Amino acid sequence: MPFPANSVFNPGATTVDAETLLLVRVEDLSGISHLLVARSSDGVSNWRFEPRPLISPDPQIHPEETWGCEDARLTWLDARSLWAITYTAYSRRGPLVALALTEDFRSITRIGPVLPPENKDSALFPRQIGGRWAMINRPTPGQGGAGLWLSWSLDLKYWGDHALLLEPRDGPWWDSGKVGLGPPPLETAEGWLIMYHGVHVTPGGPIYRAGLALLDLDDPTLVKRRSSERVLAPTATFERVGDVGQVVFPCGWTADADNDRLNVYYGAADTSVGLVTASIRDVLAYLESCPGPAQVTAGVSTEGVAS
Ligand code: BMA
Numbered sequence: 001m002p003f004p005a006n007s008v009f010n011p012g013a014t015t016v017d018a019e020t021l022l023l024v025r026v027e028d029l030s031g032i033s034h035l036l037v038a039r040s041s042d043g044v045s046n047w048r049f050e051p052r053p054l055i056s057p058d059p060q061i062h063p064e065e066t067w068g069c070e071d072a073r074l075t076w077l078d079a080r081s082l083w084a085i086t087y088t089a090y091s092r093r094g095p096l097v098a099l100a101l102t103e104d105f106r107s108i109t110r111i112g113p114v115l116p117p118e119n120k121d122s123a124l125f126p127r128q129i130g131g132r133w134a135m136i137n138r139p140t141p142g143q144g145g146a147g148l149w150l151s152w153s154l155d156l157k158y159w160g161d162h163a164l165l166l167e168p169r170d171g172p173w174w175d176s177g178k179v180g181l182g183p184p185p186l187e188t189a190e191g192w193l194i195m196y197h198g199v200h201v202t203p204g205g206p207i208y209r210a211g212l213a214l215l216d217l218d219d220p221t222l223v224k225r226r227s228s229e230r231v232l233a234p235t236a237t238f239e240r241v242g243d244v245g246q247v248v249f250p251c252g253w254t255a256d257a258d259n260d261r262l263n264v265y266y267g268a269a270d271t272s273v274g275l276v277t278a279s280i281r282d283v284l285a286y287l288e289s290c291p292g293p294a295q296v297t298a299g300v301s302t303e304g305v306a307s
Pocket of ligand 1: 070208244249
């Protein structure tokens, strides 16, 4: 690392000039987080870090960032020829969703706070749907658990038509209590693929795991499939032990459709970065076997029953 760091985790991911680019969250020795670019030609090894963060808190002009900038998600917006960076600005009144734009990951334009606290785990869809931009986010309401919401915008700055998209389940489920979006939605022939984390609180503390869902391409308010099972869980020592143990927290992925490969980058135990890979075809075939809209909506998703 180019400067002293307590931990490096929860990276956004994309591809730039045929290289994998991660925007990693670096928690400094005071506890405040910054977002730093790392590049690798194979997406696995020889990571090269920029000397300075791309996004550091700027509390004079952006008081909402006073306690740090965390957990970026990166979405290439083809129609605008730039990336949207959604990140958690940690304000003194709680975490909120902030948006910045970049053409090159060398400089950014801050749009600023787009949703008030408490809200986080947000990412844009890569293209407009029905003439509007769409963004998934995760407010924390006073009742009913924290779920995924969908919000809409004509200009990327002003967001509305907020609606609940996917609720946490209940009881012993791996995604009871809280869920939050992982990487940005990925367009596939079957629908928008999303990965989300679920938090199950146990007497030993919370466990963060991740599962999958598929949204309708033309109407992403419709959840077509939702995995009953978690597909990623803390099992290795580096996922079970760290600053916050028992955490896998995916925020970024890159997809190589030609080679049928999905690379998922995730934070492990709020301390380091892990990578898991999968076949996109396998993932979509698995989702086809998962519960359909009726079960998802009723929140009574039963094992392997398609509607
Ligand atoms: C969430 C976020 C993440 C963190 C996770 C586990 O609420 O704050 O940044 O990785 O908790 O501690």
